[in-house]
């Protein structure tokens with residue numbers, strides 16, 4: 001325990017927090033990056049991707065759901081944790097169908113950016129090659145389930161900010177997938193609009209705007225000049 | 240989605256009976272399916288509209304529970320229990336026989352829409368298997384002859400109610416009784432004893448008893464109750480966890496069948512001590528047949544003023560119990576998933592903290608206790624905490640019921656004081672050639688004969704109460720593969736390590752099973768075990784690879800025998816992939832096949 005109230009130790013650095021904040025929130029605010037995919041401090045924590053794994057007082061936990069407490073000893077940037085994160089990323093890559101070279105999200109994608117940053121050089125595991133439905137029924141947006149990582153950010157944004165409940169997750173185990181709230185199950189028949197907050201939150205290329213293909217060229221995108229862990233917006237944008 | 244006829248006259252009364260409350264969505268869907276055989280898009284849409292909830296919520300529930308169907312599965316829906324003990328008792332042969340007789344493929348409905356045959360996770364009939372469920376009714380002790388009879392009944396379209404009643408008989412098979420299974424029961428005795436102590440006095444007895452939960456984690460019951468009592472809330476709840484999904488476990492089924500009154504009294508006493516006025520029993524769908532007798536016993540209790548308002552004439556002591564059904568999801572045994580399910584949602588474990596004792600059912604303070612734990616409460620009330628603490632070991636007071644199945648002469652329930660040696664249980668059950676015992680279901684540990692001297696107690700070998708015994712002609716690899724398929728199927732799909740990891744484990748074990756696994760795969764399994772067991776969101780993931788890891792480390796020959804001696808072999812079978820080309824070319828001679836060197840190195 002430290003004498004200074006409302007601070008904890010993250011990889012040997014002292015981090016200040018406001019009571020009620022999660023470890024991830026406090027760390028990002030202090031400019032200290034912890035990898036994360038399903039977290040966005042704007043919405044209720046989810047704790048599903050497990051990329052934000054940390055070791056707190058010798059026990060593993062998710063930084064996006066664990067409340068910061070005075071005196072915690074938190075490890076994040078360790079070889080063991082980064083190795084575990086790399087394996088989790090590989091799991092996500094072989095679970096879905098990701099064709100980065102042809103993906104409009106490439107360069108702006110958090111999954112891809114974390115994979116680069118954590119030096120994930122290959123997919124390692126055998127691909128599942130699961131058939132996943134693509135929904136192009138909406139005039140302004142695609143829903144490509146091939147690239148969905150079940151982070152439920154769109155679900156939360158639509159429910160909590162847009163007040164629409166457009167999205168949901170159905171099915172368990174590997175069959176868990178995004179479903180759309182409309183009579184036909186199609187996005188085009190739902191109340192989804194391109195101005196929704198849900199339209200902006202997808203960390204990957206599963207919810208993509210139509211007709212803006214590669215407006216910003218590859219090479220000039222969000223994570224192209226510096227790794228995600230050193231991209232100021234990635235560290236600060238969400239706090 | 241396809242058009243489907245909706246039957247408002249069927250659905251409306253069901254929805255009305257549940258007050259149109261979305262919190263009862265799961266119960267409504269279960270009843271709707273009982274009436275309509277499946278939940279069509281039309282049915283789902285109608286229910287969503289009536290309850291004023293997004294249709295995605297309905298779809299999420301339907302697709303989460305394996306016994307709810309969004310495609311037609313026939314008038315007769317047959318599911319064979321796929322637990323390793325059922326398999327050892329011959330269930331694969333029986334299922335193949337039924338499929339052949341009905342000219343069916345597994346999981347595919349017959350052309351006339353009459354019947355489908357599939358597999359399901361352990362149905363809790365391991366001591367009287369092989370077993371199956373037909374429209375959620377258990378049939379035990381299957382034989383080839385019984386399968387033939389069932390096929391005839393299905394073809395004749397005989398209503399289940401007209402099937403021979405003895406098919407559905409479920410035995411208790413109590414082989415060794417002690418404090419709980421062996422003592423006489425007088426209705427209300429425990430409740431009156433608790434009332435005589437007063438709520439605080441009874442809580443003190445609970446503390447003295449050192450009673451610990453029988454559901455697996457072994458948490459001290461009095462501590463849980465106190466936390467619930469002291470937490471702020473408008474209403475408090477006592478939940479009885481009767482999900483009993485852990486493969487090989489069936490003690491709670493017997494307790495609910497023949498000792499249910501003690502469960503009710505235990506719940507009422509918990510209510511008395513914590514101030515809860517409502518009790519909920521979460522009964523797994525596989526035990527649906529217990530519902531009617533339980534309801535009847537609850538009515539008796541109310542009539543005798545052992546439940547309801549002013550219990551035993553004590554003003555202000557109000558407590559009543561309702562039953563909720565599950566619909567095929569092992570994860571719903573996890574207490575926060577169970578609470579989600581009670582609220583009518585998919586059973587996905589919550590983030591903890593907060594724990595149920597402060598924020599549980601409807602976000603109110605909630606105690607979740609196992610069926611057996613609640614029975615033990617009546618012993619504490621009647622005999623007092625000190626007397627209770629007098630049996631068992633220092634850290635594990637009282638007796639424990641163990642469900643024994645597999646390669647033993649006398650499968651059934653065995654109750655012992657804590658501290659009993661594994662070898663004693665095996666001897667009593669008639670396990671003469673055991674090479675391994677899987678303790679505590681698929682999530683537990685696998686013991687070698689060198690460990691049979693160890694004791695059943697929280698301080699040595701903890702158990703939620705099951706022994707699956709493997710005789711010397713058994714291949715533990717089959718068990719490992721069975722558990723892997725179980726966890727892959729039962730993962731709630733929420734977190735990455737468990738959702739993807741359990742599927743990867745299953746694929747790797749299948750590769751080894753097919754003779755293409757090398758040391759590389761063995762190492763991969765180890766690596767995945769490390770990750771899944773430390774990084775998963777809930778207890779399902781963190782325990783999913785325990786047994787596998789035990790088998791890999793303590794029974795080295797199980798894997799050594801199967802691994803090829805090369806470092807690595809691709810899982811992709813090039814020769815098999817060329818089958819289509821051979822077909823097109825119309826040839827199947829030796830030259831149309833790749834060199835058979837792929838099989839080299841595989842031990843026979």
Ligand SMILES: Cc1cc2nc3c(=O)[nH]c(=O)nc-3n(C[C@H](O)[C@H](O)[C@H](O)COP(=O)(O)O)c2cc1C
Pocket residue numbers: 451452453454455456457458460480481482483484485569570571572573574575607608609610612613777778779
């Ligand atoms: C995947 C999983 C399945 C579980 N299944 C059951 C079960 O079927 N019955 C049960 O009583 N506890 C089960 N538990 C344990 C419960 O979460 C909880 O600890 C228990 O019901 C508490 O009751 P007790 O204190 O009386 O043991 C399960 C836990 C996990 C992680």
Ligand code: SF4
Pocket residue numbers: 097098099100101103104105106107109110111112147204205206
């Ligand atoms: S979503 Fe991301 S990881 Fe997936 S294909 Fe697109 S860029 Fe690659």
Ligand code: SF4
Pocket residue numbers: 147148149150151152153154155178201202203204206207
């Ligand atoms: S569509 Fe995007 S935001 Fe929604 S769950 Fe999938 S990956 Fe997450």
Ligand code: FES
Pocket residue numbers: 035036037038039046047048049050051052053062063064065
């Ligand atoms: S960011 Fe914490 S689990 Fe996804």
Ligand code: FES
Pocket residue numbers: 588730731732733734735736737738775776777778779780781
């Ligand atoms: S999916 Fe349940 S523990 Fe991860």
